[in-house]
Amino acid sequence: MYYAYQDPRTPIWTKIVITIVVAYAFSPVDLIPDFIPILGYLDDLILLPIGIAFAIKIIPIPVLEDSRKKADSMLLTKKPKNWIAGSIIVLVRLIFIGWLIYLIYTFF
Template sequence: MRDWLVGAAIAVVLLLVSWALLILLVRRLPPGIMRDLAAFVPDCVTTVRRLRADPRVPRRAKIAVLIAAIWVASPVDLIPEFLPVIGPLDDIVVVALALRYAARRVPRDVILAAWPGQPRLIERLLGTPPP
């Protein structure tokens, strides 16, 4: 039993170290599309957290963004994360769909205020506002 716990602790430490390394590497990316894509999922996580706390967001939209957050945090993926470029694609698609769903039920300014990243990215994701 003790060996199993030591192995699990080592795995958690390695996971945290790899995340820290990825964060450091992302911060060194030059401005452009690759940096925007690298920051997309963390920006989405922040947006989900802010939308869940906002009382102007209806329950169905909160549930949709919560499901997207669980999907991103889940170790089970349709496309394994270790595949270069396409690994995080399923996470990005699920989060984008959940945010678009929520955006149809929430005032646009609430979504824009919750988005911590570049406004042009969320504007593009949400599409043109209805007239």
């Protein structure tokens, strides 16, 4: 979907759908909160694949084929790396683990 979004042949409404699907995938806000047992995760397991399938279905076929070729060739030549994003994720996890250790030592 990344390459299809960047392609100038992709219609604007398709780009809007792709943006909504990607935003929902990365959004911490869900339609059904995750703390509700079973139902909380069903929206991620059902709505997200439906959104992805719909977005792929409305991408024009020539754009979809070209995007798949670009993605395949990119994965064969080099693996995508984003050291900044990876470093931020590791830092957030370390802070969270440190916070948990602090809470454990404080309360026990």
